[in-house]
Amino acid sequence: MEQRGIAVLDNVSIRAAADSDVAPAAALNARAFQKEAFASEMFRLDSASARTGFRSVVELRFSAFYRGGHPVRCAFQDGVMVGTALYKSPYQPVPTVSVAAEALQRLPHLVRLLPHIRWSKIHHLMRLTKVPHGLAAPYLLLEMLAVAPDLHGHGIGSALLRDGIALAKQEGMTGLYLYTGDRANVDLYSRRGFLTVGVRERGTFAVYHMFHPC
Numbered sequence: 001m002e003q004r005g006i007a008v009l010d011n012v013s014i015r016a017a018a019d020s021d022v023a024p025a026a027a028l029n030a031r032a033f034q035k036e037a038f039a040s041e042m043f044r045l046d047s048a049s050a051r052t053g054f055r056s057v058v059e060l061r062f063s064a065f066y067r068g069g070h071p072v073r074c075a076f077q078d079g080v081m082v083g084t085a086l087y088k089s090p091y092q093p094v095p096t097v098s099v100a101a102e103a104l105q106r107l108p109h110l111v112r113l114l115p116h117i118r119w120s121k122i123h124h125l126m127r128l129t130k131v132p133h134g135l136a137a138p139y140l141l142l143e144m145l146a147v148a149p150d151l152h153g154h155g156i157g158s159a160l161l162r163d164g165i166a167l168a169k170q171e172g173m174t175g176l177y178l179y180t181g182d183r184a185n186v187d188l189y190s191r192r193g194f195l196t197v198g199v200r201e202r203g204t205f206a207v208y209h210m211f212h213p214c
Contacts, residue, residue: 041118050113061086075159
């Protein structure tokens with residue numbers, strides 16, 4: 001079917017992730033985020049070893065949030081995963097012990113990434129991503145949203161955003177909050193009712209903070 005001139009995939013369903021979904025969801029996110037603004041700002045991913053290490057970091061983060069009870073949602077078409085969304089709940093801590101244990105298992109891959117981290121930019125990125133003052137709590141934070149790279153422009157990202165907004169409402173949150181370093185994403189989020197509540201810049205890199213009230 002068609003929606004606003006965009007071909008929307010049929011038979012797309014969204015549900016909470018199961019144990020078996022975590023690894024493929026993390027892998028999909030790693031592929032999708034390799035070319036995102038944050039990844040480019042923080043890492044040099046021009047080698048196979050760097051990309052392997054980056055994938056391990058994403059998988060570790062996904063696993064930690066999932067084990068900690070944070071919402072992970074997956075979009076499927078005909079049984080094939082085509083998109084994912086990872087959220088951070090204000091009521092659930094990240095399980096540091098299990099994260100540390102899994103990090104040890106992935107240590108060889110994580111070590112490979114170390115020379116490719118742009119260490120001088122870490123502090124600035126932490127400042128740029130700080131939550132804007134005055135944002136009404138409790139809110140649901142959209143940590144990651146990814147669509148299979150060959151399926152961009154088919155409405156999957158929009159469907160995941162609608163699902164996230166509904167989830168925030170269901171959980172009694174004030175709204176859904178996110179930030180992005182990609183200017184093109186701002187237009188997508190704005191069309192879905194997100195308000196820009198802050199912009200932080202350093203040099204040519206900017207982080208846009210956006211909020212969809214419930």
